[in-house]
Amino acid sequence: MRLVVARCQVDYAGRLTAHLPMATRVLMIKADGSVLVHSDGGSYKPLNWMSPPCTLAEGTDADGTAEWVVTSTKTGDSLRILIEEVLSDSAHDLGIDPGLVKDGVEKHLQELLAEHPATLDEGLTLVRREFPTAIGPVDLMCRDSEGRSVAVEIKRRGEIDGVEQLTRYLELLNRDPLLAPVRGIFAAQAIKPQARVLATDRGIACAVVDYDALRGMDDVEARLF
Amino acid sequence: MRLVVARCQVDYAGRLTAHLPMATRVLMIKADGSVLVHSDGGSYKPLNWMSPPCTLAEGTDADGTAEWVVTSTKTGDSLRILIEEVLSDSAHDLGIDPGLVKDGVEKHLQELLAEHPATLDEGLTLVRREFPTAIGPVDLMCRDSEGRSVAVEIKRRGEIDGVEQLTRYLELLNRDPLLAPVRGIFAAQAIKPQARVLATDRGIACAVVDYDALRGMDDVEARLF
DNA sequence: GCCTGCATCTCGCTA
DNA sequence: TAGCGAGGTGCAGGC
Numbered sequence: 001m002r003l004v005v006a007r008c009q010v011d012y013a014g015r016l017t018a019h020l021p022m023a024t025r026v027l028m029i030k031a032d033g034s035v036l037v038h039s040d041g042g043s044y045k046p047l048n049w050m051s052p053p054c055t056l057a058e059g060t061d062a063d064g065t066a067e068w069v070v071t072s073t074k075t076g077d078s079l080r081i082l083i084e085e086v087l088s089d090s091a092h093d094l095g096i097d098p099g100l101v102k103d104g105v106e107k108h109l110q111e112l113l114a115e116h117p118a119t120l121d122e123g124l125t126l127v128r129r130e131f132p133t134a135i136g137p138v139d140l141m142c143r144d145s146e147g148r149s150v151a152v153e154i155k156r157r158g159e160i161d162g163v164e165q166l167t168r169y170l171e172l173l174n175r176d177p178l179l180a181p182v183r184g185i186f187a188a189q190a191i192k193p194q195a196r197v198l199a200t201d202r203g204i205a206c207a208v209v210d211y212d213a214l215r216g217m218d219d220v221e222a223r224l225f
Numbered sequence: 226m227r228l229v230v231a232r233c234q235v236d237y238a239g240r241l242t243a244h245l246p247m248a249t250r251v252l253m254i255k256a257d258g259s260v261l262v263h264s265d266g267g268s269y270k271p272l273n274w275m276s277p278p279c280t281l282a283e284g285t286d287a288d289g290t291a292e293w294v295v296t297s298t299k300t301g302d303s304l305r306i307l308i309e310e311v312l313s314d315s316a317h318d319l320g321i322d323p324g325l326v327k328d329g330v331e332k333h334l335q336e337l338l339a340e341h342p343a344t345l346d347e348g349l350t351l352v353r354r355e356f357p358t359a360i361g362p363v364d365l366m367c368r369d370s371e372g373r374s375v376a377v378e379i380k381r382r383g384e385i386d387g388v389e390q391l392t393r394y395l396e397l398l399n400r401d402p403l404l405a406p407v408r409g410i411f412a413a414q415a416i417k418p419q420a421r422v423l424a425t426d427r428g429i430a431c432a433v434v435d436y437d438a439l440r441g442m443d444d445v446e447a448r449l450f
Numbered sequence: 451g452c453c454t455g456c457a458t459c460t461c462g463c464t465a
Numbered sequence: 466t467a468g469c470g471a472g473g474t475g476c477a478g479g480c
Binding site: 001003005016017018019020021023024025026028030031032034036038039040041042043044045046047048049051052087088090092093094095096097098099100101102156161164 | 226228230240241242243244245246248249250251253255256257259261263264265266267268269270271272273274276277312313315317318319320321322323324325326327386389
């Protein structure tokens with residue numbers, strides 16, 4: 001890992017072209033040759049960058065100004081960095097990173113609802129998780145108290161594309177005479193008004209899920225055993 | 226901008242929880258207080274981070290180990306960084322960045338097609354760009370040689386969600402007796418087979434757009450004037 | 451290997 | 466300000 005603070009100008013050419021005027025920035029060069037150009041603001045996204053695999057060539061332009069050219073070995077995209085003045089340049093051996101451990105995403109929500117389907121609709125029982133279809137797996141396939149099929153799509157945040165996804169599943173599932181009629185439940189921790197309107201218009205029920213309450217139910221069960 | 230290279234352990238708690246075991250990493254602290262934790266690999270995305278607005282509190286934990294706690298002032302998300310050993314710590318005044326100049330995205334494609342609608346379908350003429358509807362603007366509203374309405378959705382890459390989007394527009398537009406019947410054209414530089422199948426199934430035509438050829442047509446016109 | 455769907459997405463536009 | 470679409474998206478999981 002090499003960290004360079006420098007007054008520089010950056011030009012990217014690839015899927016789009018982008019230009020950064022001369023200014024002081026931080027250049028991060030990772031061990032794999034990838035380069036990040038950061039300024040003192042924004043979020044975690046650099047102003048400009050080159051993803052690996054790529055190669056960095058250090059040289060000088062016609063005026064004798066230091067010039068780095070980073071080229072993607074895959075797509076041919078290029079990043080040209082003209083360096084007017086180097087304020088700091090240091091290298092550090094970081095070793096390989098042990099990596100990130102994540103927990104608590106949509107998968108967990110799916111697990112909890114698979115264990116407590118009745119919180120979505122009274123009498124609902126699980127048939128299977130990740131029910132396979134030709135266009136992808138349905139999060140939960142259930143059966144209601146009257147024995148009818150119910151497809152459940154689970155999202156952390158309920159937005160319009162989730163309703164579209166469930167709509168596609170329902171359309172396909174309802175072509176199967178063994179399953180039809182299949183109704184849908186759109187479950188999320190929060191459902192945006194537009195998504196709710198679209199779902200309702202299509203006869204899809206909405207269920208707002210209380211993640212903490214579900215976890216609580218799980219804990220209670222765990223204590224019983 | 227402060228750059229710290231240190232052996233550290235990082236724990237994030239917010240939308241999810243994430244843990245980074247003790248290892249050497251680069252900590253980037255921006256002027257707005259946001260923090261990025263980078264390792265020597267991956268792409269431009271940090272292993273962990275805290276977006277602004279947030280505050281950084283430097284202290285020590287029970288064992289006397291240096292501990293940074295970064296807290297989001299908006300969501301309450303927290304990032305806890307335990308620092309075992311500092312290998313480098315430097316600060317730099319970058320000033321405000323003049324910002325990025327982009328060029329060549331989907332907008333340009335839309336402009337070109339608005340000027341040359343006949344490349345999508347013979348005899349097609351433009352009614353207007355960004356034709357407003359209740360659920361968002363249609364990229365191009367056109368009329369064909371027989372005077373019928375044609376809605377065009379433009380994407381750089383033609384994928385399934387683009388077909389869904391156009392389908393929603395068509396459903397709505399066809400409820401308007403002044404416009405109906407409205408047919409659709411899905412235009413993109415490349416259209417994925419799944420998207421093409423879905424579009425065809427719904428009676429939507431597909432048009433593959435040659436960006437370079439369109440630019441060429443534009444250049445020719447420019448030379449004539 | 452490509453394809454699909456999620457993301458602590460980020461970012462920019464617009465009503 | 467919130468909603469919505471696009472991204473040089475990145476990234477993991479499945480086939």
